[in-house]
Amino acid sequence: MAINYETFEYDVLVIGAGGAGLRAAIEASSAGVTVGLVCKSLLGKAHTVMAEGGMAAAMGNVDDRDSWKVHFADTMRGGQYVNNWRMAELHAKEAPARVQELEAWGAVFDRTKEGKISQRNFGGHRYPRLAHVGDRTGLEMIRTLQDHGIHQGITVHMEWTIVRLLKDGNRVVGAFGYDRERGRFKVFKAKAVVIASGGLGRAFKITSNSWEGTGDGHSLAYHAGAELLDMEFVQFHPTGMIWPPSVQGILVTESVRGEGGVLRNKDGKRFMFDDIPDNYKNQTSTDPEEGWRYTQNDKNARRPPELLTRDHVARCINREVKAGRGSPHGGVFLDISWIKEKISNAPEHIKKKLPSMYHQFMQLANLDITKEPMEVGPTTHYAMGGVRVNGETQMSSVPGLFAAGECAAGLHGANRLGGNSLSDLLVFGKRAGEFAAKFAKENPHVQIDEAQVEAAAQEALAPFEHGASTGGSAEGPYQVQHELQNMMQELVGIVRTEGEMKQALERLGTLRDRAAKAAVYGHREYNPGWHTALDLKHLLTISEAIAMSALDRQESRGGHFREDFPDKSAEAAKVNSVVWKAEDGSMKLRREPIPPLPEELKQIIEEMSK
């Protein structure tokens, strides 16, 4: 069959235009190579826009005791020491420069009294560290990168989707995709490809992720031969909206707690005081009064337990609900309105500090957060695991293929600290762009293999053929997607057991068969049914990787909680999980020892835990 397609040639192709993709594209382009940027949505709509709290960078503007060393130690502690320590080091060292660069490109951060960039408290960060703009920091970041990027000579292909990477031998040499508007096929010839596709929350029913978070980049890289690392570590953010049902999963920023918000069960008890993990005991307050002072930037106060790491807070909420102490709709209460006891103009203060939260609850739940507590519960938020990359260059195990941001693994270990995501995008987006450009300069273009293009096109069109050959009787993609999401939520969610995960892996097999037969009707122009059918392959791939890695890790650590192995294991602490695609097409897993910490980093961690 002759396939019609249009070909584009770039030195560097970037897939994804959120924070990491835009930053990578800007960097590559400024290195003097040609850059193409492909994104599934319109420019500026990527999931980065949803980030609320801020970006972590040890600038020390609010508390000069902060330094890259403290940030590094905090990140490692939060990640429970299975992080790629080199990435954690680079991230802590380079984040301040990356944030200041945004200011030079027009970002307008909230200020301190001295006129510097202000920084706020956040879970797991020892000092106020998050540069922010109210609670819409992600919007500020993506708009700044977008408005700077459009003047850098980058070619942007909006609402185009990549469905397969093209290879020559071992090396990635391009990509195959389609445009949403017309459904026409596109082939990219590229010397280097940067994947910056974000997360995979759509594999679960309750998620803060938009339709785009289907793990495309994880899956594209996996099928192109790259290894996936630590896929069992999925972050369930403790505070998602739970009522009304249609808004279930939408994020309620951690800044609510950073600004003094407290969690209570139905008896009005601040249950977070009941369970403070040992490794955070000396940094956490047991006195509500001290906790409040911490949120008001008292340097001598310790943080309230509501600001413990996300994995821990999510599990405590889960425990309260299961014990029958939850709120009416199956969550707990998050209350910021109580601060009126402390501050005279509390309603105005809350609206100023948390404008989009106020707006979000007013509009969607008809609830005034300055007067009433919110109902919240855990929501699938972030993938710590992802494409395994070299910590410095961000290149995967496949030559020419780079990954940055959420779809890359390593920095966050078993649990990501809030605020470390936006800085991750900047630090490693830049690095990926820089090294992809370098790779492109050192390696020539390679011919695209027609056979691969043809196979990809046939696979992409298969759902229409199923539709045509079954005459309307076949199952559509949405049913399969919904079932997958329900299954992952129930069996591979916040609390996991061996039996359930084995069941999940089995049911994935059935779902794969159904997905392979899913039928689509109509034509190729802006057809969401078709897009959903094509996304299924990615969702199924990453779901399998999550379940397989989670089954293998027989301990509880960070975002991964096993009811049958509720404690940490010293053995498992030494390994990362690596998943790859074997010759026969099946998914394989191995445990790989974590490289030992260099002495100087070890010392920093010891020093900081005193």
Add this chain to the structure above:
Amino acid sequence: MSTVTFKIWRSGEDGKDGKLVEYQTEASEGMVVLDVVHKIQATQANDLACRWNCKAGKCGSCSAEINGKPSLMCMTRLDMIPIDKPVTIEPMRAFPPLRDLVTDVSWNFRVKKKIKQFKPRPPDAPDGTWRMQQEDIDRVQEFRKCIECFLCQDVCHVLRDHNKHDEFIGPRYLVYTAALEMHPLDTEDRIPELKKAQGIGYCNITKCCTTVCPEHITITDNAIIPLKERVVDEFYDPLGWLWKIIRPKG
């Protein structure tokens, strides 16, 4: 639970000859219009095209006209609109239709590219950073809340009814320009373009843009009128004109 009728704009073959098609679905508590569209998409019309991303009013993707009013579908609760009669959902009418609820908004992106980019003064401190007071950036931060949903462009009669897309940049880009012009660090001058190529004079401050803005940006009062004043100062103030002759810039 009650059954509600929706009339959703469906385009015909090749995107033309569209019409409103009736769908019925159950409405439950707290449902927003985007939920309805998704439900119909998943169960009755798999190929119903619409844009959306965050579903929380933060990305500005799901702009449409609900009962004729430009709105975000994700932020319009069913209990905010009358549902005892059919609810119409149509695409934004100021832009060329692509399919169903999706329109071609690429013009907006082209317009933005033509506006001169941010150009900061040299850093204030030796470490390459700047100092700004919060009170000096409050007004710029208001403009930077914009989520680029383009509802203000959709409702603006200069674009919608008079089709001046080649001569007028629309409220969104006047807000964008205002954010740059009022940025304490910016050194660029965009006032001549505002008057000539960007057509600020077309705006006759009917404030429709301010009314539909989901971020509640006071577009007309805080952005457009101050820019109009700057244009007046630069081009129509005789004393200022004389001053410029005596003391030319630079």
